[in-house]
Amino acid sequence: MPIVFDLECRSAQHRFEGWFKSSDDYARQQERGLLACPQCGSAEVFKAVQAPRLGRKGNQRSESAAGPLPAKIPSSPPSADLPAPPPVELPPQAVEVLQKLAVMQAEALKSSRFVGDSFVEDARAMHYGERDSESIHGRATPEQAKELIEEGIAVAPLPFPIVPPEKAN
Structure with missing residues (x-):
């Protein structure tokens, strides 16, 4: 079962989640300089103060009886079906490039508007002159992205996952 830590960068106090196999895994990644703020790229990342995650009491209804709880979507969730990959030692140059x-x-997203699931529709409308062009980002399936490219609409995946504004703390 992965551990979720609330993390924060020292430079701009950006808060984000990090998923780790264990506390030791977090410590190893931090020591090796593998942690970076997804918003500003700062490598000065530390655990933020967070509320403890407590198990439910025996007299509380289970999730299945009460209905599913809303899930908080992490920026990069681990797959429950696949084993975690072995730790990889990245050369300092690779860490610097990723940062x-x-x-x-982060800079590009500042001048772009998040449109969520309407990305494909909005990109087509701008391409065909049905609305003013602007820089947008949102969600599209690989198939939808391929269709846009085949229509001559320039799209590109973001290199790092983002947290939609409505899901941000």
């Missing part, structure tokens, strides 16, 4: 890429994405 710079995260900063570039």
